[in-house]
Amino acid sequence: MKRNSIIFISLLIIIAGLLYTIKTSDNLKIKNREYKKIDLSNFTIEDLVAIPGIGFKRAEEIKKYSENIGFSSIDDLKNISGIGEKTFQKIKKYFYLSQSTYTLKENKKININLAVYSELLKLPGIGPISANKIITYRKIKKIESLDELKKIGFSNSQINKIKGVVEF
Numbered sequence: 001m002k003r004n005s006i007i008f009i010s011l012l013i014i015i016a017g018l019l020y021t022i023k024t025s026d027n028l029k030i031k032n033r034e035y036k037k038i039d040l041s042n043f044t045i046e047d048l049v050a051i052p053g054i055g056f057k058r059a060e061e062i063k064k065y066s067e068n069i070g071f072s073s074i075d076d077l078k079n080i081s082g083i084g085e086k087t088f089q090k091i092k093k094y095f096y097l098s099q100s101t102y103t104l105k106e107n108k109k110i111n112i113n114l115a116v117y118s119e120l121l122k123l124p125g126i127g128p129i130s131a132n133k134i135i136t137y138r139k140i141k142k143i144e145s146l147d148e149l150k151k152i153g154f155s156n157s158q159i160n161k162i163k164g165v166v167e168f
Helices: 002-031 045-049 056-068 074-079 085-094 117-121 128-140 146-151 156-162
Strands: none
Touching: 045 056, 056 074, 056 156, 074 085, 117 128, 146 156
């Protein structure tokens, strides 16, 4: 009877050891999982949700911030509601910010007040809706600065893309 008890306890110890090893191995796989780094100037909500610690709601807020204000550094993530210093330290390794530079082939600036619709569409970050906003606004008043574009709904991100490419 005593011998059976010893065998039974030994088996329990072996099984517990195996379970512990398997669980630890699974945790290491999760911790070492590789995530692709996300460019804060070009991403989707799906990209964000794949990052540990970012749910759908927070991903939407990051996207909204990107569209309305634009990221000038990774530290700007701390401006998002719900991302404090602690969360930022956990997620910052998953992000980078590319530096986009736009140059004109003809090496001349486009006058935003004189450009026709098709010329406006050639500007970086300007699509049909933005081009129409410019055309509609300048019928009322001449555009005198990039800051004035904020008044008609341009994001900082859009303004940064056309900085140095347009004149007034």
